[in-house]
Amino acid sequence: MTRSLTILGATGSIGTSTLDLIRQSRDNWRVKALTANCSARELAALAIEFGAEMAVVGDEACLPDLREALSGTAIKASGGAQALCEAAASGADVTVAAIVGCAGLAPVMAAVEQGGTLALANKEALVSAGDILMDAVARHGATLLPTDSEHNAIFQCLQGNDITEVRWITLTASGGPFREWSAEQLGKATREQALKHPNWDMGAKITVDSATMFNKGLELIEAWHLFPVGLDRLRIVVHPQSVIHSMVEYRDGSTLAQLGPSDMRVPIASCLAWPARMDTACKPLDLPTIGTLSFFEPDEERFPATRLARAAAQAGGAAPAVLNAANEVAVAAFLAGQITFTQISAIVARTLDEGVPPAPTSLAEVLAVDAEARQRASRLMEIA
Ligand code: NAD
Ligand code: MG
Numbered sequence: 001m002t003r004s005l006t007i008l009g010a011t012g013s014i015g016t017s018t019l020d021l022i023r024q025s026r027d028n029w030r031v032k033a034l035t036a037n038c039s040a041r042e043l044a045a046l047a048i049e050f051g052a053e054m055a056v057v058g059d060e061a062c063l064p065d066l067r068e069a070l071s072g073t074a075i076k077a078s079g080g081a082q083a084l085c086e087a088a089a090s091g092a093d094v095t096v097a098a099i100v101g102c103a104g105l106a107p108v109m110a111a112v113e114q115g116g117t118l119a120l121a122n123k124e125a126l127v128s129a130g131d132i133l134m135d136a137v138a139r140h141g142a143t144l145l146p147t148d149s150e151h152n153a154i155f156q157c158l159q160g161n162d163i164t165e166v167r168w169i170t171l172t173a174s175g176g177p178f179r180e181w182s183a184e185q186l187g188k189a190t191r192e193q194a195l196k197h198p199n200w201d202m203g204a205k206i207t208v209d210s211a212t213m214f215n216k217g218l219e220l221i222e223a224w225h226l227f228p229v230g231l232d233r234l235r236i237v238v239h240p241q242s243v244i245h246s247m248v249e250y251r252d253g254s255t256l257a258q259l260g261p262s263d264m265r266v267p268i269a270s271c272l273a274w275p276a277r278m279d280t281a282c283k284p285l286d287l288p289t290i291g292t293l294s295f296f297e298p299d300e301e302r303f304p305a306t307r308l309a310r311a312a313a314q315a316g317g318a319a320p321a322v323l324n325a326a327n328e329v330a331v332a333a334f335l336a337g338q339i340t341f342t343q344i345s346a347i348v349a350r351t352l353d354e355g356v357p358p359a360p361t362s363l364a365e366v367l368a369v370d371a372e373a374r375q376r377a378s379r380l381m382e383i384a
Contacts, residue, residue: 002030005272006090008107009098010034011042013203014121014147017264018096019046021272024281033087035099035107038062044069044077054078056087058103085110094272096147097122100205101328102321102370105129109363112136112144119271121147123222124328128321129366130225145271146226150219152267153245153258154227161250166229168249171219172239173298174199176211178341179240183302189341191334199242199262208331212344213298217309218327221320224313231313236306238296243285261285304345312352317359318369319352325373326351333381343381351377 005022009015015034022029033054036043040062047055047070054076057066063079070077078086088095088107095111096119097104104122109129111118113136120126126133137144146155150171158166177196178186194211195204202210209215216236223234245267247257260266263282272278300307312319330347333339339347351373360366 002028003093004030004032004091005094005096006031006033006087006092006111007096007098008035008084008088008104008111009096009100009122010046011036011039012098012100013201013206014096014098014264014268018098018268018272019050021265021269021278021280022050025278032090032092035084035087037099037103040065041069044075047075048073054087054090056083058084058099081106089114091116093117094119096268096271097125098147100124100203102128102324102367105366105370106363109133109136112142113140115140115142117143117145117271117274119145119147119268121268123148123218124324126225127218127221127324128370129360129363130221130320132360132363132366134225144226145274146222147264147267147271148219148222149260149264149267150246151222151226152270154223154248156258156270157246157248157256158227161248161256163227163229165251166227166233166248167251168233168235168247169223169227169229170235170237170247170249171216171223172242172244172246173213173216173236174210174242175238175240175296175298176213176215178211179238181302183342186302187340187342191337194334194341198240200264202264204335205328205331208334208344209327212305212331212341213303214305214309214327214331214344214348216298217305218324220306220309221313221323231310236298238298239293240296241290241293243287243290243293259285304349308345308349308352315356317356318366319356321360321366321369322352322356322373323348325370326377329374329377330381333378339381347377347380350380354380 031050031052035056060079088110105125108125249255312323326348330344
């Protein structure tokens with residue numbers, strides 16, 4: 001049976017990994033909409049290759065290029081924030097949410113509101129607007145499938161079990177490229193060093209987040225919304241080989257884990273085929289070659305991100321949205337060479353310390369909290 005698919009953020013790391021899977025089972029899929037921020041030519045090439053009905057750029061300034069690249073085809077080209085939401089609401093059976101950052105929040109909400117299946121990679125949307133999004137998922141009867149490898153692992157380990165019998169959920173973390181660096185070395189970490197992840201090949205923002213451990217902090221908040229066991233039952237363990245993607249321990253002492261290669265096509269395939277399975281061309285897990293799996297407690301002195309994220313979740317309300325916004329601004333500044341590596345967590349901490357607005361009750365209020373926190377974080381960087 002053919003199913004229809006929309007990919008928000010089709011030109012990114014998750015987007016292209018998804019299209020790689022579709023390429024191998026072309027007859028099973030009909031592509032409705034593909035989106036990008038700009039990258040008009042790349043987006044147009046993908047839209048043509050996959051026979052998409054619609055191609056959308058978030059940045060309207062890139063629309064003329066997209067139109068030109070699609071001229072002579074029947075593919076509809078559009079641009080801007082509203083057009084992204086229209087693509088998200090294209091009525092696809094499966095929508096893959098793979099925009100990076102809070103920029104993906106409104107399209108994610110538009111996809112949720114149409115019901116259907118949403119494969120969510122865009123963790124920042126859930127961190128910023130978790131309660132509102134999860135309410136909307138329930139209200140619209142949408143199926144939310146976690147694509148983030150840890151959450152996909154937990155989701156799989158929960159199948160056929162009762163969540164009230166969970167003792168612990170353990171998120172594994174690779175520890176990133178600086179796992180063994182001293183505080184002094186971290187102060188001098190460069191952009192190039194931060195962009196070299198030992199296990200995963202990903203977009204720039206999440207790669208820096210993995211180096212600071214904000215990725216695990218965001219994932220803790222993501223898990224807190226997706227799997228309602230309470231913050232106290234969520235733990236993080238550093239596991240440098242990234243073979244175990246996460247674990248669920250039940251009250252009888254049984255721990256279920258999901259293992260796999262460090263290849264996002266595995267969790268994406270699990271979402272695309274769910275509740276069935278599909279073939280992938282991923283290199284199978286070769287445990288004898290890997291040899292050893294090791295585990296460590298996270299060091300929250302050198303990497304304060306997970307502590308900040310847990311505190312933001314405990315504070316609740318707008319705190320996770322403020323944490324996320326400040327982190328997005330700080331990561332962009334680090335990538336632009338404007339602040340040092342250790343300033344990222346310092347800026348996030350100071351933005352949260354300055355105070356958190358009341359809990360947002362609508363998408364518009366979350367976006368206002370996000371915008372205000374970005375301004376404050378930017379101002380703090382000017383002073384810093
Ligand atoms: P990426 O930077 O490689 O791609 C991002 C995509 O979003 C691109 O298509 C880009 O054009 C689009 N985009 C960026 N800014 C936009 C904007 N303002 N408006 C509209 N579109 C915009 O990022 P990625 O690594 O693929 O990550 C995507 C999301 O998936 C992130 O939330 C990330 O945390 C999550 N995720 C990624 C991985 C991974 O392996 N890459 C793993 C787990 C979770
Ligand atoms: Mg992850």
